[in-house]
Amino acid sequence: xxxxxxxxxxxxxxxxxxxxxxxxxxxxxxxxxxxxxxxxxxxxxxxxxxxxxxxxxxxxxxxxxxxxxxxxxxxxxxxxxxxxxxxxxxxxxxxxxxxxxxxxxxxxxxxxxx
Amino acid sequence: xxxxxxxxxxxxxxxxxxxxxxxxxxxxxxxxxxxxxxxxxxxxxxxxxxxxxxxxxxxxxxxxxxxxxxxxxxxxxxxxxxxxxxxxxxxxxxxxxxxxxxxxxxxxxxxxxxx
Numbered sequence: 062x063x064x065x066x067x068x069x070x071x072x073x074x075x076x077x078x079x080x081x082x083x084x085x086x087x088x089x090x091x092x093x094x095x096x097x098x099x100x101x102x103x104x105x106x107x108x109x110x111x112x113x114x115x116x117x118x119x120x121x122x123x124x125x126x127x128x129x130x131x132x133x134x135x136x137x138x139x140x141x142x143x144x145x146x147x148x149x150x151x152x153x154x155x156x157x158x159x160x161x162x163x164x165x166x167x168x169x170x171x172x173x174x175x
Numbered sequence: 176x177x178x179x180x181x182x183x184x185x186x187x188x189x190x191x192x193x194x195x196x197x198x199x200x201x202x203x204x205x206x207x208x209x210x211x212x213x214x215x216x217x218x219x220x221x222x223x224x225x226x227x228x229x230x231x232x233x234x235x236x237x238x239x240x241x242x243x244x245x246x247x248x249x250x251x252x253x254x255x256x257x258x259x260x261x262x263x264x265x266x267x268x269x270x271x272x273x274x275x276x277x278x279x280x281x282x283x284x285x286x287x288x289x290x
Contacts, residue, residue: 095278104267105218105281151217155279161271162208163279165218 063088063154065166073172076144082137082169084126084152094135095153095163096126105151111135122146147173177202177270181282188258188289195254196285198268203248205271209241212265212284221266224251258289 066085074080086092096108109120116128126137135152152166178201188194198207206225210218221241222230230243245251255262265284 097281104283107278107280110278153279155271161206162220162223163269163271164220167217 063090063092063156063164065152065154065164067152067166067169069169070167071170071172073174074142075174077141079140080138080142080146080171082150082152082171084135084137084166086133086135086152086154088133088154088156090156093155093161094126094128095155096120096124096135096137097151097153097165098122099149099151099168101148108137108150142171142173144173144175146171177204177280179268179270179280179282181268181285183285184283185286186288188287190259190289192258193254193256194258194287195252196266196268198251198253198282200249200270205248207245207251208269208271208279209243209251209253210267210269210281212267214264218267221253255287258287260289263287263289 064087068083094111097105098108099105108124109118111118111128119125124139126135128135149168149170151168153163155161155163180199182197208223209221211221212218220233221236222232222243224230224243224245226245226248240256242254265286267284268282269279271279
C-alpha cells in the first residue's frame with residue numbers, strides 16, 4: 062500500500078524568502094502525486110498534481126513541485142512567499158485505477174512571518 | 176472540476192445521537208470518498224462509496240458507526256451514529272471524476288462538535 066511522509070510539521074519562514082516543503086512517498090507501483098492547501102477554517106484546494114511527463118510541475122499561486130522517482134520525493138517549492146501563503150499544506154498520493162483512493166500525509170504548517 | 180455542496184456546514188450534537196451529512200455533486204461521478212479530519216490532524220479516509228454497491232471501509236472504520244448511502248451518481252450521505260465527543264471532527268466528501276487529470280475535488284466540510 063502507498064503512504065506519504067511529510068517530515069516537517071511546521072515550517073516558519075520570513076516573507077519574501079524561498080521555501081521548500083518536503084514530501085516523500087512509498088509505493089510499489091506508479092503513483093499520482095498531489096499537493097493541497099488548506100487555509101484557516103477553509104476547505105482543501107488543489108495546488109498542483111503530477112500524473113506523468115515532465116517532472117517539474119507548476120501550480121497555482123507561484124508554487125511548483127519536482128517529482129523525483131529515485132528519491133521517491135515530491136517536494137513543494139516557492140521562490141518568494143507572502144503572508145497570505147500561511148496555511149496547512151498536504152501532500153497526497155493515489156495509485157490510480159479502480160482503487161484510486163487518495164492518501165494524505167500529516168500536513169505541514171507554513172507560517173510566514175513579516 | 177466538479178462543484179460539491181456539502182450540508183450541514185457545521186453542527187453541535189448531543190452524545191448518543193446521530194447526524195447525517197449530505198454531499199451533492201453538480202455532475203455524475205463514479206467514485207465518492209468520505210474523510211475525517213480530527214482537530215489539528217490530517218485527513219483520514221473513512222470509506223469509498225460507489226453507486227450501486229456497498230461502501231468500502233478503511234481499517235478502523237465500520238459500517239455500523241458510519242453508514243453510507245450512494246443512491247445515484249451525484250449524491251451520497253454519511254451518518255455518524257451514536258456520537259461521542261471523540262467524533263468531533265471535520266467530515267469532508269470528495270469526488271474523482273474517473274481520471275486523476277481532474278484531480279480530486281473536496282466539499283467545504285462539515286464541522287461537527289459533540290457535547
